[in-house]
Amino acid sequence: MKILVIGKGRMGSLIETTALSHGHEVIGKVDIFDSDQILNTSCDVVIDFSHRDNVKWVCEYCKEKNASLVMGTTGLEEEHMESLHALSKTNAVFFSYNYSYGVAVMRKALELVTPLLEKDFDIEMVEKHHNQKADAPSGTAMMLLDTLDPEKEYKHVFGRQGMVGKRQKEIGISAIRGGSVAGEHTVFYFGQDETISISHNATSRQIFVNGAIKAAEFIVNQEPGFYSMDDLLNQ
Ligand SMILES: NC(=O)C1=CN([C@@H]2O[C@H](COP(=O)(O)OP(=O)(O)OC[C@H]3O[C@@H](n4cnc5c(N)ncnc54)[C@H](OP(=O)(O)O)[C@@H]3O)[C@@H](O)[C@H]2O)C=CC1
Numbered sequence: 749m750k751i752l753v754i755g756k757g758r759m760g761s762l763i764e765t766t767a768l769s770h771g772h773e774v775i776g777k778v779d780i781f782d783s784d785q786i787l788n789t790s791c792d793v794v795i796d797f798s799h800r801d802n803v804k805w806v807c808e809y810c811k812e813k814n815a816s817l818v819m820g821t822t823g824l825e826e827e828h829m830e831s832l833h834a835l836s837k838t839n840a841v842f843f844s845y846n847y848s849y850g851v852a853v854m855r856k857a858l859e860l861v862t863p864l865l866e867k868d869f870d871i872e873m874v875e876k877h878h879n880q881k882a883d884a885p886s887g888t889a890m891m892l893l894d895t896l897d898p899e900k901e902y903k904h905v906f907g908r909q910g911m912v913g914k915r916q917k918e919i920g921i922s923a924i925r926g927g928s929v930a931g932e933h934t935v936f937y938f939g940q941d942e943t944i945s946i947s948h949n950a951t952s953r954q955i956f957v958n959g960a961i962k963a964a965e966f967i968v969n970q971e972p973g974f975y976s977m978d979d980l981l982n983q
């Protein structure tokens with residue numbers, strides 16, 4: 749499979765070496781500043797772990813070259829999601845804010861547990877990441893929030909400075925940054941005299957890379973559409 753990697757940082761570099769070790773061809777590893785030279789070349793799959801400012805031109809490239817897209821960049825806004833959904837009408841698009849198998853399974857656990865607890869327990873989330881991370885809260889935290897509150901019934905409170913007490917339908921999200929933490933997400937259900945917590949701890953970003961390569965290998969043979977980690981879990 750011919751892969752074009754967007755992003756030359758921590759994730760882009762590891763994706764390149766891992767893709768090569770899986771026997772794939774990497775036609776380039778680029779960002780906006782040096783994309784011109786590569787954009788005449790075709791590939792099968794584009795893997796993007798970079799910055800939301802790249803989403804528009806990456807989608808245009810995929811459409812023109814008929815390439816599938818694996819999108820891992822976080823911090824996307826509505827306009828970026830619209831570009832991805834528009835592309836999915838003609839191309840296969842795989843999207844997740846977290847490519848680890850463990851977080852995909854954690855989401856299933858939250859789906860199961862939350863309806864049993866939400867009436868009597870307060871829900872809070874804490875995420876921890878390395879001190880170079882550009883966005884907060886993490887993409888994964890936003891994705892887990894969707895899982896915890898699919899009907900958008902709760903008020904989402906990011907940080908709690910200056911607040912006293914907690915109203916009924918509120919989920920708090922706290923982001924902590926420091927050192928080299930690859931990524932930790934914990935959902936707490938606080939009850940009267942008891943606490944349940946469900947936690948995922950990434951000890952290396954290799955788990956995200958392995959998931960992204962798996963997603964690329966899966967999507968290369970798919971019809972146009974919008975795919976997620978659920979499609980990998982269900983295959
Ligand atoms: N979905 C998932 O499972 C995971 C997602 N991620 C996400 O992947 C992304 C990249 O993470 P990581 O590799 O650690 O980050 P890095 O900071 O190491 O790399 C970011 C890359 O994006 C480029 N970039 C930064 N700002 C811009 C901009 N404004 N316009 C165009 N390009 C830009 C950088 O170029 P330059 O160096 O020249 O600035 C660099 O090539 C993040 O959004 C992160 O949250 C990370 C891990 C897992």
Ligand SMILES: O=C(O)C1=N[C@H](C(=O)O)C[C@H](O)C1
Nearest residue numbers: 822845881886887888930931
């Ligand atoms: O920037 C990171 O490092 C990570 N970003 C993703 C996110 O924002 O959730 C996934 C992972 O937690 C690491």
